[in-house]
Amino acid sequence: MKTYLKRFWKENAVVFFLLTVTNVIQTIVSVRMAASLNTLVNLDFESFFKVLAEVMGLFLVFLLVLNVQINKTSETKQKMATAIRTDITKRMEQASYTSFHQKQVGTYTSWLSNDLNTIESSGFDLFYQILGGIIATVSSVIALFAFHWSIVVMTIVLTALTLSLPKLYENKLKTASLSTTEENERFIQQNNFLAAQKSPR
Template sequence: MELLQYFKRLKWEFLFVTFLIVINAGFLTLAGISSANALSAVAKLKAERFFMWVALMGGAYIFYAIVNCLVNVEQTRLAQNVDKLIRNDIAQDLSQTSYSGFHQQTVATYNSWLTNDITTINNFGVEDFMMIIRQISEIVFGMLTLAYFNVSLVVTVIILTIIMGVVPNLFSKILAKRSLEYTHANERLVNSINDVLNGFNTLFLANLPQTIVKKINGASDDVKKHALNYSKTAGITQAITNGLAFISQVIILGQTGWLILHQLTPVGTISGAQFFASTIFAELSGISFNWQEFKSVKPIIEKFKTIPLKTVDGALPADFKLSNLELDKVSYQYSGQDKPIFENLNLNFKLKNKYILMGDSAEFDFWLT
C-alpha cells in the first residue's frame, strides 16, 4: 500500500506511536484480568484478594488514561508529518512537470488534492491504520487471557475470527470505488466554486448573479449524492460485521457458562470472558471495516501520481551553464507583410547585466521579449 511507504519514511515516529498503543492495550487487558479475578475472590469470600485485584484494576485504568493521552498527541504529530510528506511529493511533481502537463488538471483540482484529499487520507488512512494496530493489540492480549482461563475459548474465537474476516472482504472493491467517486465529486465542487467566483464580474455585468447559486448548489448536490453512496456502502459493511460480532460474543458467553457449570474454569471467568469476548469481536468487526476504509485511500494516492514529469529528452544537459546571449544578423518578418519588423539585428547581452528594450507598441521590442 502506498500509504505504508510514508510510514516507512517516518519509521521512528511510527514505531513510537505503535509502542504506546501496545502498552495501552496491555493496561486495558490488566484491568480486565483484575476484574475477573476480583469476582472469583468474592465467590470464595476472600476479601483481601478481592480488594487487591480492585486496586490493581483501578491503577491499570489510570495508566491507561495517561498513555491514551500520549497516544492522541503523538498520533496527531505522525498524521501531520504524513500530510506534509504527501503535499511535498505533490509539490515536487508539480515543480518538475511541463507547462502542458500542469494544465492537464485545473488549479482547483490541485487545490482539492492538497486539502480535501489529504483530509480523506488522514481520516480513512492514517487514523484507521493506527486504529487497526490498537485493535490487533487488544485482540492478541484478549486471546492470551482467554487461553489462560480455558484453551477451548481460544479455539472458538479463532473459528469465529476466520468467518468475520472473510465476509467483509466482499465489499472491499465497491467501498474503494465509492471513496474515489467521493473525492472526484469534491474536486468538481472546488472547480465550480472557483469558476463562478472568478467569473463574478462577467456574471454581474450580464445580470446573471443567480448562476452563482445554481452552480454551487448543483456541485453541492453532486457531493451529497456521492457522500451518501459511500455512507450506504460503508453502513452495510459495518452492519454485517457488527452483527457477526454480537453473535460471536453470545456464543463465547454461552460456552463460558457451560465450562463454569461443569467446574472446568473459575466463576470469575464469566466476567473475563464477557469483557474480552466483547473486546475481541468488537475490535475484529472494527478491523474488517477499518481495513476496507484504509484500502479505499489507495486510488486517491495513485491519483497524485498522474502528474506527468518532464522527459529526459526535454531536460537541460547536466553540464548546462548560463552564458552571454548574442544575436548576429537576425531578421524577422510576419507572413503576409512586405516589410520586415527588423533585419540584420546585432545585439550582445552580457551575463548578469540589465537591459531595457524600448519602442512603440507592436514594434520589435514586443517580438524580441
C-alpha cells in the same frame, strides 16, 4: 501510504509501542476483574479490595499512556500529511507547463485538501485501528489460554469472520471514494468558475 509509514518509521514505532502498552493493560485489567469476581464469590473481601486497588492503579496508568498515545498518533499523522503535501507540491513545481495544465486547478486543490483528508481518515486512522486490533487480539489470546484453550479457538474463529466481512464491501467503498473525489473536483471547478464570473473586470 506505505512509503510514508516507512519514512516515519521511528515515529510509528513509538505509536506501535504505546498501542501495545494500552492494549496489554486493558487485557490485564480484564483478567484481574475476572479474578475480583472470583474473590467476591468466595466472600474473600480482603483479596477483592486488593485486586480492586490494583485495577484502579492499572487504569490510571492506562489513562496516562492513552493520553500520550493519542497525542503521538496525531503528531505522527500530521508529519506524514505534511510530507505528502510537500511531495505533491514539489511534483507540481517540477511539472512542465503543458503537463501542469492537463488537469484543472480544482483537481490539484482537491488533491491537497479533500483527497488528503480522505487519506488521513480512511488510510492512517484505519491503519492504526487495525494495528491496535491485532495487538489487542494477540494479547487477549495469550490471556485466554489462562482460562481454557477452547475459548481461544472460538476467539480466533470470530476474529477471522470480523476481518473477512469488510472485504465484501471493499470494491463498493473504493468506487464510492473515487466518486466522491471526482465530485469534489467538479464542485471546486464550478466554484472557481462562478468566482471568476462574479469578480470585477
